[in-house]
Amino acid sequence: MSQLKVNLDKIHNLVSPDEIKSMQKEIEEAQATLHNKSGKGNDYLGWLNLPSEITEEEISSIEETVQQINESSEILVVVGIGGSYLGSRAVIDALSNNFSYLLSKEKRKAPLVLFAGQNIGEDYIHELLSILDDKTYSIVVISKSGTTTEPAIAFRLLKQHLENKHGKEKAKSRIFAVTDKSKGALLELANQEGYKTFVIPDDVGGRFSVLTPVGLLPIAAAGFNIRELINGAKTMQSITSGTSNLDENPSLLYAAARNALYKKGKKIEILATYTPNLHYFIEWWKQLYGESEGKDGKGIFPAGVDFTSDLHSMGQMIQDGERNIFETVIKITNPKNKITVPEDANNLDKLNYIAGKRIHEVNDMATLGTILAHVDGNVPNIQIELSSINENVLGQTIYFYEKACAVSGYTLGVNPFDQPGVEAYKKNMFALLGKPGFEKETEEIRKKIN
Ligand code: PA5
Numbered sequence: 001m002s003q004l005k006v007n008l009d010k011i012h013n014l015v016s017p018d019e020i021k022s023m024q025k026e027i028e029e030a031q032a033t034l035h036n037k038s039g040k041g042n043d044y045l046g047w048l049n050l051p052s053e054i055t056e057e058e059i060s061s062i063e064e065t066v067q068q069i070n071e072s073s074e075i076l077v078v079v080g081i082g083g084s085y086l087g088s089r090a091v092i093d094a095l096s097n098n099f100s101y102l103l104s105k106e107k108r109k110a111p112l113v114l115f116a117g118q119n120i121g122e123d124y125i126h127e128l129l130s131i132l133d134d135k136t137y138s139i140v141v142i143s144k145s146g147t148t149t150e151p152a153i154a155f156r157l158l159k160q161h162l163e164n165k166h167g168k169e170k171a172k173s174r175i176f177a178v179t180d181k182s183k184g185a186l187l188e189l190a191n192q193e194g195y196k197t198f199v200i201p202d203d204v205g206g207r208f209s210v211l212t213p214v215g216l217l218p219i220a221a222a223g224f225n226i227r228e229l230i231n232g233a234k235t236m237q238s239i240t241s242g243t244s245n246l247d248e249n250p251s252l253l254y255a256a257a258r259n260a261l262y263k264k265g266k267k268i269e270i271l272a273t274y275t276p277n278l279h280y281f282i283e284w285w286k287q288l289y290g291e292s293e294g295k296d297g298k299g300i301f302p303a304g305v306d307f308t309s310d311l312h313s314m315g316q317m318i319q320d321g322e323r324n325i326f327e328t329v330i331k332i333t334n335p336k337n338k339i340t341v342p343e344d345a346n347n348l349d350k351l352n353y354i355a356g357k358r359i360h361e362v363n364d365m366a367t368l369g370t371i372l373a374h375v376d377g378n379v380p381n382i383q384i385e386l387s388s389i390n391e392n393v394l395g396q397t398i399y400f401y402e403k404a405c406a407v408s409g410y411t412l413g414v415n416p417f418d419q420p421g422v423e424a425y426k427k428n429m430f431a432l433l434g435k436p437g438f439e440k441e442t443e444e445i446r447k448k449i450n
Pocket of ligand 1: 081082083084142143144145146147148151205206207208291419
């Protein structure tokens with residue numbers, strides 16, 4: 001059963017239900033293009049069937065490795081960037097206690113998962129290595145291309161640190177690689193060193209890879225139920241099947257609404273959460289939509305906010321700045337914990353008027369009050385309602401967003417599965433660092449900076 005609902009009531013002052021309905025043909029055609037594999041980037045559609053095609057053998061192999069990591073390590077360091085990082089971080093953060101880094105391993109029942117290779121911060125890696133000096137740990141290194149600079153640098157340092165700690169031979173049994181099945185520097189290294197490897201299928205691009213070992217291995221190692229995550233995704237795969245229509249398929253509805261808003265000049269989508277655990281889910285969404293749609297001079301700019309915190313920083317801009325934005329709010333109907341505002345005899349903080357109310361109810365009223373204020377300020381509002389946060393719901397939500405992203409990209413007229421623009425910074429960085437093979441670029445860039 002679907003645990004996710006798309007509510008468009010609060011966009012109707014700008015886009016009417018009839019206008020959404022009038023997009024039916026265009027949106028359903030975009031979906032057909034996706035399913036009959038006749039569109040751009042059609043060799044990267046493996047993610048469409050991942051939930052129903054993952055095998056028991058693949059899941060068991062992940063679970064076996066997870067047990068090995070759990071038995072040997074207080075910490076698991078996951079090394080990766082972009083699509084090889086954000087999906088697992090999104091799910092782990094969403095499901096974790098916000099303070100899990102302060103809990104003992106016994107309480108957490110799993111190693112603490114830390115991330116590296118998603119930046120080139122010298123202090124970051126130095127501080128991580130210092131923490132690891134007196135901890136037991138394992139490493140999962142993830143890179144589809146096997147050649148990405150940021151994770152490669154982090155892995156080189158971590159590998160040396162682990163080898164210094166345990167000796168080369170023992171370190172090998174604590175390193176796991178997730179990469180391409182037949183090519184790339186990481187695969188070569190893994191084969192040479194004898195690391196256990198997991199394969200990222202050829203036809204699944206980085207940002208669509210959460211439901212491969214890229215996401216599943218770290219998520220399972222953090223102690224979460226990947227079978228339920230996959231089950232949730234499977235449910236959404238069936239709800240959003242290639243034969244479903246605009247009325248019954250939430251991904252199509254969301255894709256239609258954002259394209260309709262874009263055509264009316266709403267060039268920025270702000271995804272808002274009122275639940276701190278979803279911060280990295282928004283980061284994952286930003287990459288999924290930014291890298292998939294932002295090309296050929298087109299695309300909705302995906303931004304993210306954590307409310308209510310950001311109402312005290314970004315609220316003014318959203319309420320009153322240039323009217324080129326729309327907002328999508330992820331609402332959680334049933335948070336798992338219950339806590340109420342206590343009565344206070346002195347009432348000096350004047351809060352007794354909400355004494356006895358659940359914090360969730362206060363948050364809900366903040367959400368509703370903000371939505372109404374933003375709609376009054378000409379910021380149309382899409383609501384994505386999730387019943388709660390658990391593995392099944394997250395699986396549904398991941399698949400929902402992936403499917404909507406692909407349909408939305410095709411509706412916009414771009415290839416949602418490539419990312420040619422990402423190469424520009426890499427070329428300059430390699431030229432500046434003097435990478436062999438980039439001599440011509442080095443000469444050109446020197447002229448630019450002198
Ligand atoms: O979505 C994508 O393809 C990218 O964000 C990649 O995931 C990211 O650049 C990391 O690439 P790789 O896994 O090859 O190291």
